[in-house]
Amino acid sequence: MLTQPRSKDQFGSGVWLVIAVIAVASVILMGGTQLAISVVSSARARTTADAAALAATTDQTAAQRIVTEAGGELRSITRQGQVVVVVVDVAGQRALAAATKPPSVGGTGDRAGLAPAMLAALARADDLLGQVVPVVSGYRSPAHQQLLWDRRAGNIYPVARPGTSKHEAGLAVDVPLIFVQTLKAVAAFSGLCHPLPDTDPVHFVVCPNLR
Numbered sequence: 001m002l003t004q005p006r007s008k009d010q011f012g013s014g015v016w017l018v019i020a021v022i023a024v025a026s027v028i029l030m031g032g033t034q035l036a037i038s039v040v041s042s043a044r045a046r047t048t049a050d051a052a053a054l055a056a057t058t059d060q061t062a063a064q065r066i067v068t069e070a071g072g073e074l075r076s077i078t079r080q081g082q083v084v085v086v087v088v089d090v091a092g093q094r095a096l097a098a099a100t101k102p103p104s105v106g107g108t109g110d111r112a113g114l115a116p117a118m119l120a121a122l123a124r125a126d127d128l129l130g131q132v133v134p135v136v137s138g139y140r141s142p143a144h145q146q147l148l149w150d151r152r153a154g155n156i157y158p159v160a161r162p163g164t165s166k167h168e169a170g171l172a173v174d175v176p177l178i179f180v181q182t183l184k185a186v187a188a189f190s191g192l193c194h195p196l197p198d199t200d201p202v203h204f205v206v207c208p209n210l211r
Helices: 008-056 060-069 116-129 142-150 177-190
Strands: 073-080 083-090 093-100 172-174 203-206
Touching: 008 060, 008 083, 008 093, 008 116, 008 177, 060 073, 060 083, 060 116, 116 172, 116 177, 116 203
Parallel strands: none
Antiparallel strands: 073 083, 083 093, 172 203
């Protein structure tokens, strides 16, 4: 049976249909990319605001430094009794956070001595996970770091030379190995970085732009 050849109009319609489908797919893809960027930017702004609010309970200059180093702008700091409220603009997003002064500077228990930025990052991770992040090793005094350095041959994980460890600044924590994958799932949204996933998987630090 003979078939009728397709007219130029039919070919033209087909081409325009393909172009339309490609155009719609491109719009959807661009929209998804923009949404992902917005989510990451919003999380970064919230984490910066949390860190700044906690820092502002004891030192407003430190709060300003945290926001500036994150590439943002500190819009306001206000006090309402024991509560400090900050508003920041970071990565095109505005975020508000509130904090009260910790019972003792640097946290308590396993989080004692940690820097405000690390306390804020851990608090954000706690909220996202719905559980407290266990800290095996947090702040270390120079003497403690020296002791670990002297015994580094027996440590399964690398030990930084005294004076160079972020633990000494309260900007690093080690968590149980069994908890690493759990924390990694929310680390980026909490302001935590995982710099040595192969050689020191239990080690997390405050991301550089939030210190």
